[in-house]
Amino acid sequence: MSSKISKSERTLEGIELANSIEDSAVKLKCLTLLYALFDKFGDQISKKRFKEVFSVTEIGKMIRDDGKSEGKTEILIKLLSKKFKDLPQEYEEKIKKLSSEKIELIATDIFDLEKVEDLEKYF
Template identity: 80%
Template sequence: MTEIGKMIRDEGKAEILIKQLNKKFNILPQEYEEKIKNLPSEKIELIATDIFDLEKVEDLEKYF
Protein backbone atom coordinates (compact mmCIF):
# COMPACT_ATOMS: atom_id res chain seq x y z
CA MET A 1 0.00 0.00 0.00
CA THR A 2 1.28 3.45 -0.79
CA GLU A 3 2.02 5.91 1.99
CA ILE A 4 -0.91 8.07 0.87
CA GLY A 5 -3.21 5.05 0.91
CA LYS A 6 -2.09 4.19 4.44
CA MET A 7 -2.69 7.78 5.60
CA ILE A 8 -6.21 7.77 4.14
CA ARG A 9 -6.98 4.41 5.78
CA ASP A 10 -5.67 5.61 9.16
CA GLU A 11 -7.69 8.84 8.91
CA GLY A 12 -10.81 6.77 8.23
CA LYS A 13 -10.16 4.59 11.26
CA ALA A 14 -9.64 7.67 13.42
CA GLU A 15 -12.90 9.25 12.18
CA ILE A 16 -14.90 6.10 12.93
CA LEU A 17 -13.37 5.83 16.40
CA ILE A 18 -14.14 9.49 17.10
CA LYS A 19 -17.77 8.93 16.08
CA GLN A 20 -18.00 5.91 18.38
CA LEU A 21 -16.46 7.81 21.30
CA ASN A 22 -18.79 10.77 20.72
CA LYS A 23 -21.75 8.41 20.87
CA LYS A 24 -20.45 6.66 24.00
CA PHE A 25 -19.59 9.82 25.96
CA ASN A 26 -22.06 12.23 24.29
CA ILE A 27 -19.17 14.62 23.62
CA LEU A 28 -15.49 14.16 22.95
CA PRO A 29 -13.25 17.14 23.70
CA GLN A 30 -11.58 18.61 20.62
CA GLU A 31 -8.20 18.03 22.27
CA TYR A 32 -8.87 14.27 22.33
CA GLU A 33 -10.07 14.28 18.73
CA GLU A 34 -6.80 15.84 17.63
CA LYS A 35 -4.76 13.36 19.66
CA ILE A 36 -6.67 10.42 18.17
CA LYS A 37 -6.14 11.72 14.63
CA ASN A 38 -2.38 11.69 15.28
CA LEU A 39 -2.22 8.18 16.72
CA PRO A 40 -0.77 5.27 14.77
CA SER A 41 -3.23 2.74 13.40
CA GLU A 42 -2.31 0.16 16.04
CA LYS A 43 -3.28 2.52 18.91
CA ILE A 44 -6.56 3.42 17.21
CA GLU A 45 -7.39 -0.27 16.90
CA LEU A 46 -6.47 -0.83 20.56
CA ILE A 47 -8.83 1.93 21.71
CA ALA A 48 -11.58 0.51 19.49
CA THR A 49 -11.05 -2.91 21.05
CA ASP A 50 -11.06 -1.48 24.59
CA ILE A 51 -14.01 0.91 24.04
CA PHE A 52 -16.37 -1.12 26.23
CA ASP A 53 -13.88 -0.96 29.11
CA LEU A 54 -13.75 2.84 29.07
CA GLU A 55 -15.92 4.29 31.82
CA LYS A 56 -15.19 7.99 31.36
CA VAL A 57 -13.64 10.06 28.60
CA GLU A 58 -10.54 10.68 30.72
CA ASP A 59 -9.76 6.95 30.51
CA LEU A 60 -8.45 7.74 27.00
CA GLU A 61 -5.40 9.45 28.53
CA LYS A 62 -3.58 6.14 28.92
CA TYR A 63 -3.47 5.74 25.12
CA PHE A 64 -1.79 9.06 24.38
Protein backbone atom coordinates (compact mmCIF):
# COMPACT_ATOMS: atom_id res chain seq x y z
CA MET A 1 0.00 0.00 0.00
CA SER A 2 1.54 3.25 -1.13
CA SER A 3 0.62 6.70 0.09
CA LYS A 4 1.72 10.24 -0.59
CA ILE A 5 1.61 11.17 3.08
CA SER A 6 4.07 9.85 5.62
CA LYS A 7 3.31 7.38 8.37
CA SER A 8 3.82 10.17 10.88
CA GLU A 9 1.30 12.43 9.13
CA ARG A 10 -1.26 9.60 9.00
CA THR A 11 -0.65 8.97 12.67
CA LEU A 12 -1.23 12.60 13.53
CA GLU A 13 -4.46 12.59 11.52
CA GLY A 14 -5.59 9.55 13.51
CA ILE A 15 -4.86 11.30 16.79
CA GLU A 16 -6.74 14.41 15.74
CA LEU A 17 -9.66 12.34 14.49
CA ALA A 18 -9.86 10.39 17.75
CA ASN A 19 -9.59 13.59 19.76
CA SER A 20 -12.54 15.09 17.88
CA ILE A 21 -14.92 12.31 18.96
CA GLU A 22 -17.60 13.81 21.19
CA ASP A 23 -18.64 10.68 23.08
CA SER A 24 -16.07 10.59 25.89
CA ALA A 25 -16.27 6.81 26.36
CA VAL A 26 -15.63 6.16 22.67
CA LYS A 27 -12.91 8.82 22.60
CA LEU A 28 -11.23 7.18 25.58
CA LYS A 29 -11.31 3.76 23.92
CA CYS A 30 -9.86 5.14 20.69
CA LEU A 31 -7.13 7.12 22.43
CA THR A 32 -6.24 4.12 24.60
CA LEU A 33 -5.94 1.91 21.54
CA LEU A 34 -3.88 4.54 19.72
CA TYR A 35 -1.64 4.87 22.76
CA ALA A 36 -0.93 1.14 22.75
CA LEU A 37 -0.17 1.22 19.03
CA PHE A 38 2.02 4.32 19.20
CA ASP A 39 3.93 2.99 22.16
CA LYS A 40 4.76 -0.13 20.20
CA PHE A 41 5.08 1.12 16.63
CA GLY A 42 5.13 4.92 16.61
CA ASP A 43 7.98 7.18 15.68
CA GLN A 44 9.17 9.99 17.95
CA ILE A 45 7.03 12.66 16.26
CA SER A 46 3.88 10.57 16.63
CA LYS A 47 4.62 9.76 20.25
CA LYS A 48 5.28 13.40 21.09
CA ARG A 49 2.07 14.58 19.42
CA PHE A 50 0.07 11.83 21.07
CA LYS A 51 1.37 12.82 24.51
CA GLU A 52 0.32 16.42 23.84
CA VAL A 53 -3.22 15.37 22.92
CA PHE A 54 -3.50 12.64 25.55
CA SER A 55 -2.36 14.89 28.40
CA VAL A 56 -5.40 17.15 28.03
CA THR A 57 -7.95 14.32 28.03
CA GLU A 58 -9.78 13.20 31.16
CA ILE A 59 -7.79 9.98 31.41
CA GLY A 60 -4.56 11.90 30.94
CA LYS A 61 -5.50 14.20 33.80
CA MET A 62 -6.45 11.23 35.99
CA ILE A 63 -3.15 9.49 35.32
CA ARG A 64 -1.21 12.67 36.04
CA ASP A 65 -3.11 13.29 39.29
CA ASP A 66 -2.60 9.68 40.41
CA GLY A 67 1.10 9.99 39.73
CA LYS A 68 1.36 13.17 41.75
CA SER A 69 -0.51 11.61 44.65
CA GLU A 70 1.68 8.50 44.62
CA GLY A 71 4.79 10.67 44.50
CA LYS A 72 3.68 12.72 47.49
CA THR A 73 2.95 9.56 49.44
CA GLU A 74 6.36 8.04 48.67
CA ILE A 75 8.19 11.24 49.62
CA LEU A 76 6.26 11.48 52.89
CA ILE A 77 7.10 7.88 53.75
CA LYS A 78 10.79 8.55 53.09
CA LEU A 79 10.74 11.69 55.23
CA LEU A 80 8.96 9.94 58.08
CA SER A 81 11.35 6.99 57.85
CA LYS A 82 14.29 9.35 58.15
CA LYS A 83 12.71 11.34 60.99
CA PHE A 84 11.78 8.31 63.08
CA LYS A 85 14.68 6.08 61.94
CA ASP A 86 12.27 3.20 61.37
CA LEU A 87 8.72 3.64 60.13
CA PRO A 88 6.71 0.51 60.96
CA GLN A 89 5.21 -1.27 57.96
CA GLU A 90 1.71 -0.85 59.39
CA TYR A 91 2.13 2.93 59.27
CA GLU A 92 3.38 2.79 55.70
CA GLU A 93 0.29 0.82 54.70
CA LYS A 94 -2.02 3.26 56.49
CA ILE A 95 -0.30 6.24 54.88
CA LYS A 96 -0.69 4.71 51.41
CA LYS A 97 -4.45 4.58 51.95
CA LEU A 98 -4.78 8.24 52.96
CA SER A 99 -6.24 10.97 50.77
CA SER A 100 -3.97 13.50 49.14
CA GLU A 101 -5.26 16.13 51.57
CA LYS A 102 -4.25 14.03 54.60
CA ILE A 103 -0.82 13.37 53.06
CA GLU A 104 -0.31 17.11 52.65
CA LEU A 105 -1.48 17.74 56.22
CA ILE A 106 1.03 15.25 57.64
CA ALA A 107 3.77 16.79 55.50
CA THR A 108 2.88 20.23 56.84
CA ASP A 109 2.84 18.95 60.43
CA ILE A 110 5.96 16.77 60.15
CA PHE A 111 8.10 19.08 62.30
CA ASP A 112 5.49 18.98 65.07
CA LEU A 113 5.51 15.19 65.28
CA GLU A 114 7.62 13.99 68.19
CA LYS A 115 7.11 10.24 67.98
CA VAL A 116 5.85 7.87 65.33
CA GLU A 117 2.68 7.23 67.32
CA ASP A 118 1.70 10.88 66.74
CA LEU A 119 0.69 9.77 63.25
CA GLU A 120 -2.32 7.95 64.70
CA LYS A 121 -4.39 11.13 64.74
CA TYR A 122 -4.30 11.22 60.92
CA PHE A 123 -5.70 7.72 60.39
